[in-house]
Amino acid sequence: MSRLTDSNLAIAREIISRYPRKKSALIPLLHLTQEQNGYVTDEAMRHLAELLDITPAEVIGTATFYEMFKFEPVGTYVINVCQTLSCALLGAGNLMHHAEAKLGIKSGSTTEDGMFTLEAAECQAACTEAPTLQVNYRHRYRVTTDDFDQLVDDLRSGALSGEIPPHGTLGRNRQHIPADKFVGAPDPDDVTEGPAWIPVKVEST
Amino acid sequence: MSTAITREYTPGFYEGDRPKIVTSRFEYEDSHTLERFEATGGYEGLKAALAMGPEAMAGEVKASTLLGRGGAGFPAGVKWGFTPQGVWPRYLVVNGDESEPGTYKDRLLMERDPHQLIEGCLIACYAAGLSQCFLYVRGEMALAHERIAQALNDAYAAGYVGKNILGSDFGVDIVLHWGAGAYVVGEETALIESLEGERGMPRLKPPYFPAAVGLYGQPTIVNNVETLANLPFIAANGSAAFTAIGTETSPGTRMVAISGHVKRPGVYEIVNGSTTFRDIIYGDEFCQGIRDGNELKAFVPGGGSAPWFVADQLDIPFEGKEAGAAGSMLGSGAVMVMDHTTDIPEAALTLVRFYAHESCGKCVPCREGGTWLLRIVERICSGHGTDADLDQLLEVGQSICPGEMPHAASERLGLAAVPFPYKMTTICFVGPSAYASIHSPLTLFRDEFEAKVVPAPKRVSIPVAAG
Amino acid sequence: MSEEEDTVPSTDEPTEAVQEDAPQQEQGKDVPAEEIAEEVDAAEDTDSVETDVQGDAVDPGPVVDPNVVMVTLNGREVEARAGELVIAAAQRHDTYIPHFCYHPRMKSVGMCRQCLVEVDTGRGMQLQPSCMITVSPEMKIETESPTAKRAQEGMIELLLANHPLDCPVCDKGGECPLQDQAFSHGPGESRYIEEKRHYEKPIPISDLVLLDRERCILCDRCTRFADEVAGDKLIHFTQRGNETQVMTFPDEPFASYFSGNTVQICPVGALTAEPYRFKARPWDLAQEESTCTSCSVGCRVVVQSSRDEILRYQGVDSDPVNHGWLCDKGRFDFEAVNSELRISDPMVRTEAGLTPTKWSAALDAATRLIRESLEAGGPDSIGLLGGARGTNEDAFAWAQLADALGITHRDAQFGDGLPASILGLDRATIDDAANASTIVVLGVDVKEELPVLYLRLRDAVVEKRSKLVEFASIDTGLTRYATQSIRHQPGLQTEAIRDAADLLAGENVVVVVGRGNLAESADETMSALAALLAINPDAKVLPALRRGNVVGALSVGMAPADDAHDGLATLRAAADGKLELLILLGADPINDCPDSDLARRAIAGARRVISIDTHPSESTKLADVVLAAAAYGEKSGTTTNLEGRVSTVSDKVTTTGTARPDWMIAAELAIMLDIEGDIADVASVGDITAAIAAEVPGFAGVTPAALAADRNGVLVTAPTAPLPDATHHAGQRNSYDHRLVVGRKLYDRAIGTAMSHSIAKLAPGAGAHLHPLDIDVLGVAVGADVRLIGAKASAILPVVSNPGVARGVVWAPFNQAGGSIEDLIDASAAVTDVKIEVA
């Protein structure tokens, strides 16, 4: 079942309504289906195309541009070890080798049990905390090899399941705009006036 | 405990009595909550703005000479002025895509003080007549998303965002938008493409200057997170209070992430324009010198795209023009420090790999040239390079950045500086950055590259087209 | 033309071939000609715009033209046009700037970076992509400075870095912009010694097009075409950076009616067309510029052949007509010309059936049949149908022959189009339509019947030049672009028009009117048109008649004198046994007349039948004499498109077997029938072209000289006459029935498609399309057979679910394999109501 579920469909509709043009909701909706299925399926992309009335080719064109979208199943926990300069200077290389040994897989692959996917990553904006890694995009700082073993054990034991949701979930909460507070997102073609608070003369001068 | 989701933040933010404009709340563990925010002067700037009216507020920003913190360093007030008259609607797009190697500040501002950013967005929308705000946050920043989503929900509930803000006729929505992992999307026109649901490929300027032709073809202001985070202070305390800090050309403060081989890596809010690299790297209230008392070998002064500096440049202040004259740039406020143990070619490789990997694929020089550079550097580092490869790197580079390439002066090599900027054959800076990040190491440390290569066999040459 | 100058050095050389004045010519072979012609045409484009501007100018005095911008190009002061791109301006002044992604008929993207030049706008020389920068006063442009040259060479080297050097086995080799520019603007050698990118070799992205991703240089031309021009976003960039590739969505092929254009504009051999792959090397191709007659849009083409066999058509950029584009049917139906099923020799019926014979014998037989018929029943007992598939000359010659014999029953149509009187209305050009304030589409599905007109109209709407208001019984290709798409039950369009009066008012309104529903009397459309013109008398009309030269044939003498002698009347007379002889001039009524039953009875009822045709058809099978006719590409002359534009068609290959052009057959019969006058003594097709100019009202300007001078041809001036008032008879449908719509699809069983194997397979096949809710009501499964029961017959068709069909309507595509909906059509009925039963 990789079309959006009814409850996710409701969320999708709310997201779409926030944008002046539907297609802007594409990336957020790709995240939503990835949250639902763990990765992005062809059927899901067809469904998004329907929702945004664009072609599936447009959906896959956008989706495959972005690192975070996966098109076949990945581990419950995707571990990204940063390899860019600051981290490299402080042992990112070793950390990656250790990770490969600990998990018994090469970077870029997934463990037998479907628990972990290990990936080499680019700068994670935590350079002062090098070497860093992310688990499902949650940072871990100044990671030693012992820290890494501990982390893997904690993830296996479920000790972190409250803190780190399975792959696909971006935030554990969502923005919600209450209808009575929502200013609205009209298509720019339908807008001619400036906003209410801008004195007209500002423009006429 | 390494598995705590927010390990205690790096030391160094709030020691000393340096002025704090954007990190003033970082000392509180709950700095991200509405309670703490309101208790520490939060939304006072917004109220002040509403009191003085949009024109006056815009005037204050202009007077403050607040320089963009995203890399280009363009005055925010001037940029806002570029929006064509009478064209509606106009949008605000917040650039929270922070991904430049070495850069780590916007994420902190979003995680640690989301309301300050929201207040900044509101002030910008109010002053520049922007009727909707999209907060584009890099996809790989889960915590930032959670913190901002929470903050927005609270702010909506409290009447700071949405219809009739604080009972006024000012009303604007702030929409949290999720990125999905593509460095180039940080480039403002690519950011807009991405926000339109497209592949994040930069548009050509001209004609696509966002302020004139941006989101959905409408006038659009794109500002960096840190830039906007300065607005509450300016609104609440006036531009004079702001310009009182820092220098005339670079007023206020700047957040700088100093990483690599220093004793106390961290993100510091420094006084803009006057603080020197020596202060930052060796200063007590900052990084306190190189680890294990090692020698400084080189440092990247402004994020991965910036040509490298060496010890000769330590006394240059953190000021755009001066850094430019010295052959580099300040970019996104990221200093990466390398001590004498560093294998320069290997270090450079990580950056070339980054830019080659992050090419959007639009420009031939970046798409093909970046990867070509990478292949050569990889070969060199794996011991399969020849001396011909070193010149070939420069040849390929000429197709990306024709003419003289900026680099720092080096007493050791008796080399004079070539000032910034460079010519480029590409649309955006990703392609040139791939070259810059190998060109300056190769120029300043050619000996280390030569040590890795063997003499070339006779030159290979293949006809360009058969048939 | 000598074989020498006749060969093709480069993809779109065709466009250059006739562009003798193309300034770039002397630059020789290293300049990809495609680009040249593009530039020239783009220039012409701007020309026309400019003259318009000046046309409106109040004071015609010698004022400084505000549209002229002086720039310095490589040291020379030259005139550019306001808003003109640097690359285009340079092109017009003999300065070729290498490029790959730039195409004057699409928006610039500045992607390949090949067109970098140095530009100084006061801030010093800067490298700029000349396809993105517009000229400004005092601009200095250096296209060959060391910096510019280095950049251009660098770009070529980088493009070749991952480009496989398989030119010797590449279709494009020899006409390849990349190859050409590598030689003209490249560094001469590559220093790339790393491993190249590898992808699976050609993968089919549709039934007609293959993609070789290793050769692709990602210029964004095909993808922009699919998006901007065709509106079929089925191919897209995927992946990123060095891995970027053009792709379709899995299992969603690039099924566009216009896919062939991407092959033509691909600057490398990445996209290849199934029908042409490996057929020839460019330097073996000989070519002639011509006009496509697959439909009445009349796109400009070049016909390319090798060893006397047609191998390829390429679009030529005619500014008022096709902008260089072709539909896939027009592009690939040359296969029908080469079909082994062609009638190569005349045939006469003997006991053994139709038997091939010599022309002398066949013409004797034909003459005898004509004489017998004249004696038996006089000229009124002879019917002459057809001419719409041939040239003006063919139709004119036969009309002359008919005049000489006094034949009154004649028509180029037989109930499959609209009455010839529509040509008497104030006629719009394609440009008029594409620049109208409001385009009103009445009945016809333009995308299915006149594909390239669809591109022009779509562009008008997408670029916000025009509003589009559509009246139809089902969704059409233009529905998604329509400002207002009004659905009406078949036969009730007149009411629909009256109800929508407010949408039809205003100036500069153009009505595109055609026969959208063959199961409905043409009177219904005509009365709706009359109602529309009553509401807006100033509206111009573009008659969307489909068959290639139907307008030409009707204009030069094949139009019926009155309803009593038109195509349907002729068939009825034959069916009633009142015709001694029926002459079918490239006409197959059994397939082309909506009322196939009437057609069958007519051919059976006519005492004698002569058929002049290229391919065997149900009608030729029943003929007494069959005269083998030359096909498209085998004969020269002129054709007239739907807007009345006359342009040339060329003979590129010799005729199949002993086949002859229709006009020649007419002339020969004239002689054998001892007819005095012009027709009997024409020596060449040119004589007829001249005769047409001399004798046909409105054609005076269509001289061979005028035609040679302008590839865009000559617009004829149509005599205007008001519509005879058509009354419509359709009433409301009773609620037990469905009302039938039979419409044309681009691909059907007509000769052109059926005899071209590449596109024949694209015909959708017969089906009864119903709204999903109606299907539920019927309680039948999609795909299951249903019986459609009409007043006089019934047909069995599989059910297709189609939300684009209004409730209470059943739509069936015309002339498709797998069911004959045509049996239900009664030419004498206003509309066709059917009961639907589960079969």
Ligand SMILES: Cc1cc2nc3c(=O)[nH]c(=O)nc-3n(C[C@H](O)[C@H](O)[C@H](O)COP(=O)(O)O)c2cc1C
């Ligand atoms: C390749 C590239 C990447 C960029 N990445 C970022 C980024 O991650 N965050 C950012 O704020 N600006 C980034 N920029 C700069 C933006 O294009 C833009 O100048 C900036 O967001 C404007 O905001 P400011 O004026 O407030 O600095 C990048 C520019 C380039 C060329």
Ligand code: SF4
């Ligand atoms: S320089 Fe690279 S990243 Fe930037 S637009 Fe060109 S191809 Fe894309």
Ligand code: FES
């Ligand atoms: S270099 Fe690793 S997080 Fe920045």
